[in-house]
Amino acid sequence: MITFYYAPNTIALATHIALETVGAEYKLVRIDFSKREQRSAEYLKINPKARVPALMTDHGVLTETPAMLLYVCQCFPEANLAPLNDVFALAQVNAFNSYLCSTVHVAHAHRMRGYRWVDANDSASIAAMQKKVPHSVSECFELMEREMFKAPWVMGNQYTICDMYLFTLAQWCEADGVDIGRYQNIAEHREIMSGIPAVCRAVAAENAAP
Amino acid sequence: MITFYYAPNTIALATHIALETVGAEYKLVRIDFSKREQRSAEYLKINPKARVPALMTDHGVLTETPAMLLYVCQCFPEANLAPLNDVFALAQVNAFNSYLCSTVHVAHAHRMRGYRWVDANDSASIAAMQKKVPHSVSECFELMEREMFKAPWVMGNQYTICDMYLFTLAQWCEADGVDIGRYQNIAEHREIMSGIPAVCRAVAAENAAP
Numbered sequence A, B: 001m002i003t004f005y006y007a008p009n010t011i012a013l014a015t016h017i018a019l020e021t022v023g024a025e026y027k028l029v030r031i032d033f034s035k036r037e038q039r040s041a042e043y044l045k046i047n048p049k050a051r052v053p054a055l056m057t058d059h060g061v062l063t064e065t066p067a068m069l070l071y072v073c074q075c076f077p078e079a080n081l082a083p084l085n086d087v088f089a090l091a092q093v094n095a096f097n098s099y100l101c102s103t104v105h106v107a108h109a110h111r112m113r114g115y116r117w118v119d120a121n122d123s124a125s126i127a128a129m130q131k132k133v134p135h136s137v138s139e140c141f142e143l144m145e146r147e148m149f150k151a152p153w154v155m156g157n158q159y160t161i162c163d164m165y166l167f168t169l170a171q172w173c174e175a176d177g178v179d180i181g182r183y184q185n186i187a188e189h190r191e192i193m194s195g196i197p198a199v200c201r202a203v204a205a206e207n208a209a210p
Helices: A012-022 A041-046 A065-075 A087-109 A123-148 A161-170 A184-194 A197-207 B012-022 B041-046 B065-075 B087-109 B123-148 B161-170 B184-194 B197-207
Strands: A002-006 A026-030 A054-056 B002-006 B026-030 B054-057 B060-062
Touching: A002 A012, A012 A065, A012 A161, A012 A197, A065 A087, A065 A161, A065 B087, A087 A123, A087 A161, A087 B060, A087 B065, A087 B087, A123 A184, A123 B123, A161 A184, A184 A197, B002 B012, B012 B065, B012 B161, B012 B197, B054 B065, B060 B065, B065 B087, B065 B161, B087 B123, B087 B161, B123 B184, B161 B184, B184 B197
Parallel strands: A002 A026, B002 B026
Antiparallel strands: A002 A054, B002 B054, B054 B060
16 A cells, blocks of 8 residues: 655655556645644654645655655556666656756755755845746756757657656746747646546545545 | 777766776776866757766767666676676666665765856855765765665675676765765675775776877
8 A cells, every 4th residue: 555645736746746646545645834734743754845746655664755756656557657678768757857857846945945056044145046047947858858859748748757757847937037938838738637537536636625 | 890989087987997897898088077078069969968978889879877787787797797697686786776876876976066056156155065965975875885885895795797896986975074984884885895906907097098
């Protein structure tokens, strides 16, 4: 049995969509950031990083979106959400997801989580970080649109875990000051993703009243 | 035939060690940052991200350390550098490597690459970022030592790609203002890794005069 710990409007949505897509049975547990539940003693036993998401499995707890996404693929190979039998194609999937976690998500995080990288009381530096976000995140989307996105899905003809992960980050474009309309393939992709039933179920579950 | 593009003192070392460990045949190409070769038209065709490393294979180019490391494992399964047949254990490997790329490496990068996240002329904010690095990188090492490192290797009894990746980041502790001696397992690990022949070969090749 799987338990998935999440908070709304976080990167948890990507793995949540994957779980819905493969038809996994899982329990959904909301971590309330407004009550600082991610730092509660109980949650720190599950995820000492004090972040979401976390995936509790029969074998132990997993964290980190790229790892959880590939895990879901491998546990449900019949869903065909990654080219598991093509070593190079799988590496491209992993490379795309790694770029999302190490560069795109990090650029975005400087809008809300600047205290991670400067003194929390240094409001001038935190504001300076926030000011750069529209530029730095736009650069990422420009690069993905021009060099990585193969259309109609991220990896071309196969719908993969990359689509769920990109969609989750693309949800934040407006708040990040990024004009997604400049990236035609990615903008269309977000629109198409928004209508997929498994995506709708995950979004609705996260937005439901706790 | 593989070509590996690297620069000394970068995260390229992790994949370089993996290539040496499995006995891959590859050509090593140094990208000279002092000449801004990573931004040359020629290199941008190989890696439009303008970063190292990049791995040119017969199938195309790969980037992103976690993806390249797993690719090397899967191309050389006899080297047994990851638990490829254990879905959960492999997810733990991927989770560790994802933490290194998205959190540890990013914390470190605020010492030298602050211009990515604030205006390049904002020297006060860039200095504020640099000042936080000893704290933020130390927090990562403290968490890895306490919660993740299983000893004697990162994943316990199996020597994996996680060891090469952690070693590469641990090389930077002194420059990052991190007292590695406070993290006994990781400090011993760095010492042991420093003596492994494949590690020595990769380090020597990178430090050789161009």
